[in-house]
Amino acid sequence: MQCSYFDAGLCRSCTQMGQPYAEQLAVKDTRCRELLDRFGPIDWLPPVASAESGYRNxxxxxxxxxxxxxxxxxxxxxxxxxxxxxxxxxxxxxxxxxxxxxxxxxxxxxxxxxxxxxxxxxxxxxxxxxxxxxxxxxxxxxxxxxxxxxxxxxxxxxxxxxxxxxxxxxxxxxxxxxxxxxxxxxxxxxxALTIRLGEVALHLRPQSFFQTNTAVAEQLYAQAREWVAQAAPASVWDLYCGVGGFALHVAAPGRRVLGIETSADAVASARLSALEAGLTDVHFQVGDATADLSEPDAHRSPDLVIVNPPRRGIGPDLAARLDASGTRTVIYSSCNPVTLAKDLAAMPSFVARRARVLDMFPQTAHLEVITLLERL
Missing domain, CATH: 2.40.50.1070 (OB fold (Dihydrolipoamide Acetyltransferase, E2P))
Structure with a gap:
């Protein structure tokens, strides 16, 4: 992609502008492998490419x-x-x-x-x-x-x-x-703005978070849904759930899904989506994703946990609680492989089985990587 603003030196926000796109994607994939392979062995799926331009929503x-x-x-x-x-x-x-x-x-x-x-x-x-x-x-x-x-x-x-x-x-x-x-x-x-991704309708209020690249976000949710279906958990928690993207995509008959998010507006949007879809086993609550995994269900940990934190990662407290919990499987979606690697190092009871890079941000060094973790 060529950009007249970049060429004129007016804007350099897209630091990879002018670099062949296939090369950009390969560099991102290699970078993630170098950071994460020590937590494997990892089955790396082919990276998900994006449109080079016109992608940012x-x-x-x-x-x-x-x-x-x-x-x-x-x-x-x-x-x-x-x-x-x-x-x-x-x-x-x-x-x-x-x-x-x-x-x-x-x-x-x-x-x-x-x-x-x-x-x-x-x-x-x-x-x-x-x-x-x-x-x-x-x-x-x-x-x-x-x-x-x-x-x-x-x-x-x-x-x-x-x-x-x-x-x-x-x-x-x-x-x-x-x-x-x-x-x-x-x-x-x-x-609220309605974001329709296949059969799932998300309701985006002004201060709610949604992925920057809609087409790649669909593939991110589809990958998580595939891994959850293979694990067949009876219960799933979606931490940092936002407007419920992961939780709503992994819902299935007989599966209890709980989304936890600090934003009351985002939770209200997610509840509306679940109500419209008739998902009676999908619930959302306002709360801190780093809270003890014994809350709100004091009787058992969820079978599977999905985390999609901001760039700082989940941090040592939540990583330690996940490591000590009864949860068997974790799906970690990260926009920062450096903090992801730090968090994985704090979860020695888990091993990374599968991973995939998704290019949410062409023309930049940023990326999304989703990782499937299983307890040893």
Missing amino acids: KAKMVVGGTVERPTLGILDGRGQGVDLEGCGILMPGIQDALPTLAAFVTRAGLTPYDVPNRTGEAKYVLVTEAPGGELLVRFVMRSEPMVERIRQHLPWLQERLPRVAVVSVNLLPEHKAVVEGDREIVLTERA
Whole structure:
């Protein structure tokens, strides 16, 4: 893939841009094997490739420039906006929407936040695209008065972008290096974007997590479902379950599935998905994934545990609890093979049997790797 922004030196976020894609994928696969093979012997499945461009289902665009001529993209070294509306890794529906969203910034008078001077209001425009083209749009603003201004001009945006299903405002009054704050105000009747993956419908609320690459996420869930079916557990826990992607995909008659997640919004979404699908043996609860495995079921550990933690991994506490539990099988989906290796080292009672690299992030060094662990 060629990128004019990369070639011009305007954006270097995609560090592997210009490298042949087959080479990118091979390097990622080799890197994971080097890190994890000592926990084997591992049966490595062929890596899952992605489309080289147009794969990213979410855009995190910094608002820069001026209210009359806003930019949506990144900031340069001086804190000035660099417009990336034509970013080639974004799904086409997001690319098509960005010019209208920039025009909305002007129409609603959302003054871009000036990072060096700490003035202005609009910090980010965050866009997520679902299969089928519907959009979730979030405006990250500095202060609450901007909410009514956005609400006032929302009909204009909905008329010009009818694919917009959910619009919200996230408030981030502090000056700090984060993308969003804690408070979210939904402005549309719908509060969640529906992500349909085959027979599974996930409901994505504004602050919920979903994998960046929808097509590869489908294959990730399919791989987990295959391994779970082969293990045939009576009970499964999905830790860090988010909106329930793994839990809903591995559900089966007679199998008790429990998803645990810290986000109440994500749990509410997952419960709705289970209700719609008629899955009476699939339950979700708000909780800390690192809590003792004796909770909430004090009588037995689950037969199989799925973990899909953030980049920091599950950490030594949860790794030790899994190691000491009665759980026979663990499926670990990781976006950071370095922390995955550290966690596996803290689980000496388990051996890695199978693994597979899935390229969620072409043109970058990032990846997803899913590993099947069995107790010795």
